[in-house]
Amino acid sequence: MTSLTHLRHFAGPEIVGESFATRNLLTAISHIAPYSSTVLITGASGTGKELVARQIHEASPRAKNLFIPVDCASMTGELMSSQLFGHVKGAFTSADQGSLGCFRAADKGTIFLDEIGELPLPLQAKLLRVIQERSVVPVGSHQAIPVNVRILAATNRDLKREMLAGQFREDLYYRLCVVTIRTTPLCERTEDIATLVPKFLDELAAEGHPRQKLTPAALQLLQSYNWPGNVRELKNVLEQAAVETDGEWITEEVFMTVLSNSAGGRVELGAPDASNFKSSSLVDRFRYPEVTGFPQPAQQTWTSLADLERQHIVLTLEHTYHNKSAAARLLSISRQALLRKMVRLGLSG
Numbered sequence: 001m002t003s004l005t006h007l008r009h010f011a012g013p014e015i016v017g018e019s020f021a022t023r024n025l026l027t028a029i030s031h032i033a034p035y036s037s038t039v040l041i042t043g044a045s046g047t048g049k050e051l052v053a054r055q056i057h058e059a060s061p062r063a064k065n066l067f068i069p070v071d072c073a074s075m076t077g078e079l080m081s082s083q084l085f086g087h088v089k090g091a092f093t094s095a096d097q098g099s100l101g102c103f104r105a106a107d108k109g110t111i112f113l114d115e116i117g118e119l120p121l122p123l124q125a126k127l128l129r130v131i132q133e134r135s136v137v138p139v140g141s142h143q144a145i146p147v148n149v150r151i152l153a154a155t156n157r158d159l160k161r162e163m164l165a166g167q168f169r170e171d172l173y174y175r176l177c178v179v180t181i182r183t184t185p186l187c188e189r190t191e192d193i194a195t196l197v198p199k200f201l202d203e204l205a206a207e208g209h210p211r212q213k214l215t216p217a218a219l220q221l222l223q224s225y226n227w228p229g230n231v232r233e234l235k236n237v238l239e240q241a242a243v244e245t246d247g248e249w250i251t252e253e254v255f256m257t258v259l260s261n262s263a264g265g266r267v268e269l270g271a272p273d274a275s276n277f278k279s280s281s282l283v284d285r286f287r288y289p290e291v292t293g294f295p296q297p298a299q300q301t302w303t304s305l306a307d308l309e310r311q312h313i314v315l316t317l318e319h320t321y322h323n324k325s326a327a328a329r330l331l332s333i334s335r336q337a338l339l340r341k342m343v344r345l346g347l348s349g
């Protein structure tokens, strides 16, 4: 989470991952970084939206200037305008000095408006003016001061739905989503776990923790979990497992304990026993329960190729906001071929 006081030059972590989704994400970042376009980053909590914003800034010509993250969800009360747009001396009772505000502090750099969906409507109107006029009017002043700031925003809400419900200004919505980047939930890119784990273990070692590795079964277990808290949860679980482990190898038993604790289970450290998990919500969080020793379903059900193809096309269309040409490009087929498949699979109309 970000805060207004968190103003610093970036020297932080980089996006890692080998999955198709992550490679696409890195390509999108490198394409958009050189420009000053506004970018809306959408995706579930913990999927790396702030990291994407930092990386866009780092890869941009603005990198030598400030990246200022602003948590819109933590901004309440009358001070909000002043925090964003600054104030002049005497603007309100406690204003014995003027203040720049985040936008002017980020001049020639980047401002990252996290949780933009939380911004109250009156501030949405002011933000729209900043975007349109490229200037801010500090509280207590009538003078517009030009600013040269790139705006990146993020949300884990469905901003379009908020807009349709009248919670978010339509004009601001269209200004913000000039370019949209969507981060993918970790359970849809489990290949990344094999790259993320050593990176996080290296980070722990750099903090003075003994060097550790995962047994192959432990890695397999992590790859079969559905990670509702995404990469943030993976990082936390790994740290807890590392702390619980004395030797070099972190085992699947340790992860079972850590995961069952975080899922509200009641299992103590030790070998996983499927009977312990029967009533636990943990069992529902594994896609391949056989990896954990959970009871097996009596009959294996198979997904047909047509079902898989249908699901993949639906996901791709959702990803491209139903832009069929873009979806066809992602699927490496022609638009015509996509349309034919959609008819065959009952997806047209």
Ligand SMILES: Nc1ncnc2c1ncn2[C@@H]1O[C@H](COP(=O)(O)OP(=O)(O)OP(=O)(O)O)[C@@H](O)[C@H]1O
Binding pocket: 001, 013, 014, 015, 016, 017, 043, 044, 045, 046, 047, 048, 049, 050, 051, 052, 114, 156, 196, 231, 232, 235
């Ligand atoms: N691909 C990745 N490679 C390395 N670290 C990652 C990656 N994705 C996320 N992380 C790490 O996971 C943690 C959560 O990421 P981040 O705060 O960017 O997520 P977020 O989507 O902005 O979350 P929220 O919506 O809750 O603010 C951070 O510690 C971040 O460094």
